[in-house]
Amino acid sequence: MKKPVTAIIGAGQVGATAAQRLIEKNISNVVLFDIVEGLAEGKALDLMEAAPVEGHNREVKGTTRYEDIAGADVVVVTAGMPRKPGMSREDLLVLNAKIVKSVCENIKKFAPNSIVITVTNPLDIMTDLAAKLLGFPKSRVFGMAGVLDSARMRYFISLALGVEPHRVSSIVLGGHGDLMVPVTSQMLCDGKPVTLSEADRKAIIERTQNGGAEIVKLLKTGSAFYAPASSVAQMVDAVLNDKPAPLPVCAHCKGEYGVQDMYCGVVAKLGKEGIKEIIQLPLTPDEQRMLKESVEKVGAGIREVAAMAF
Numbered sequence: 001m002k003k004p005v006t007a008i009i010g011a012g013q014v015g016a017t018a019a020q021r022l023i024e025k026n027i028s029n030v031v032l033f034d035i036v037e038g039l040a041e042g043k044a045l046d047l048m049e050a051a052p053v054e055g056h057n058r059e060v061k062g063t064t065r066y067e068d069i070a071g072a073d074v075v076v077v078t079a080g081m082p083r084k085p086g087m088s089r090e091d092l093l094v095l096n097a098k099i100v101k102s103v104c105e106n107i108k109k110f111a112p113n114s115i116v117i118t119v120t121n122p123l124d125i126m127t128d129l130a131a132k133l134l135g136f137p138k139s140r141v142f143g144m145a146g147v148l149d150s151a152r153m154r155y156f157i158s159l160a161l162g163v164e165p166h167r168v169s170s171i172v173l174g175g176h177g178d179l180m181v182p183v184t185s186q187m188l189c190d191g192k193p194v195t196l197s198e199a200d201r202k203a204i205i206e207r208t209q210n211g212g213a214e215i216v217k218l219l220k221t222g223s224a225f226y227a228p229a230s231s232v233a234q235m236v237d238a239v240l241n242d243k244p245a246p247l248p249v250c251a252h253c254k255g256e257y258g259v260q261d262m263y264c265g266v267v268a269k270l271g272k273e274g275i276k277e278i279i280q281l282p283l284t285p286d287e288q289r290m291l292k293e294s295v296e297k298v299g300a301g302i303r304e305v306a307a308m309a310f
């Protein structure tokens with residue numbers, strides 16, 4: 001039986017760490033691509049030299065040749081520039097739109113049957129752009145943000161409760177930006193509803209919304225990559241192995257939450273064909289209002305890109 005292959009475009013912090021997660025968790029083989037000569041090859045070799053110690057049988061191939069992504073089951077797009085301190089996700093718009101365009105042309109040519117998971121920021125806008133450029137069924141193109149944002153929220157809730165992070169579940173909906181919607185009405189610990197003080201609840205919303213910026217500020221160069229890479233790996237695993245548990249992802253909506261023909265962070269079941277089903281959660285009026293604002297902001301960004309020549 002053919003071993004599943006994930007192609008990762010961009011061998012930077014997120015791409016290379018995602019490759020590490022995928023092989024060390026035994027999820028798939030990886031083709032790691034970058035335009036910088038030697039970068040993907042060097043990181044792939046380094047990762048493979050860890051295989052005897054880590055004890056896995058997966059392979060990573062580093063390359064600068066797009067031909068090598070042929071036959072990939074999943075393509076993860078992490079090519080792009082990360083945010084620098086003081087830089088908004090929107091500042092990245094033009095820069096990353098050009099990169100996503102060239103990446104999509106090659107995915108279309110060399111991996112036309114793949115499932116595409118975008119990571120490049122600004123996430124929702126780049127996912128919409130990728131879907132339009134690729135022309136694949138929209139169910140086969142979606143973005144990673146919700147798993148990461150929800151993981152950050154889960155961690156912050158666990159700190160407030162003083163419990164292990166894995167016992168907490170929670171969801172973040174909407175765009176991957178300052179207006180994302182941490183759904184505090186659905187927080188659970190060991191499957192039971194969590195009640196927090198109003199001050200804690202507000203602090204968790206704020207810290208989650210600023211989760212990416214908090215790390216950018218600390219690192220000073222570059223942005224988060226360990227948790228983003230874990231989130232990518234969980235999504236690839238859900239796709240390749242038809243995992244039944246729904247995940248928060250940036251998916252194409254056809255009326256869910258009133259969002260028409262647009263990409264937005266929602267909860268969805270993933271599988272070999274991509275997005276299998278979007279699941280709508282009951283939201284409080286406040287959460288519905290926040291989601292509407294978040295969606296409007298993403299819509300403005302999408303229109304901005306549509307009007308751009310790049």
Ligand code: A3D
Nearest residue numbers: 010011012013014035078079080081082119120121123228
């Ligand atoms: P970084 O470590 O700079 O890696 C980006 C890589 O892309 C570099 O190795 C570049 O050489 C490569 N690259 C640039 N142009 C091309 C191209 N045309 N084709 C192929 N490769 C190219 O960045 P990073 O890994 O930290 O972040 C990558 C992207 O993911 C950025 O846009 C980040 O903002 C974004 N990101 C998103 C999230 C989300 O939650 C959505 C989280 C973390 C990072």
